[in-house]
Amino acid sequence: MAIVVTFDVPDGGRDLYETVIERVTGGKGFTRLSDIPSAGLIAHVAGPMEGGGWRVTDVWESPEALEAWAKTLGPVLADLGFADMQPSITPAHNVVVA
Structure with a gap:
């Protein structure tokens, strides 16, 4: 069953986001789903x-x-001071992709 995961970061912004992406992709960037080092991202x-x-x-x-x-993302968030951040997780009823 697909799930929708949302992180709201009131103290975050583009710079924090880009830092996380830099770290989890080893500096390769994120322009395709396959850039994330974990299977299953839709x-x-x-x-x-x-x-x-x-x-x-x-x-x-x-x-x-x-x-x-989470095994990849969690340590990165912890290192940046966001160890306690918890996403909202809900089941997806319908997922349509191009």
Whole structure:
């Protein structure tokens, strides 16, 4: 079952996002889903929130795929001072991709 994972980072912004991407991709950047070193990512969207902050929303194939990704993402977030950040996770009813 696909899941939707959303991180709202009120104290974050584009610079923090780019730093995370730099670290998790080993400096390769993120322009394709395959750039993320974990299988199961279906979609990714990131951008500013109204009123400030940054939002990242992913669709993962399964909770297990997210758990595997968390093993890479978690230490990076902890190193940047965001160890306690918890995403909102909801089941996806329908996922359509191009």
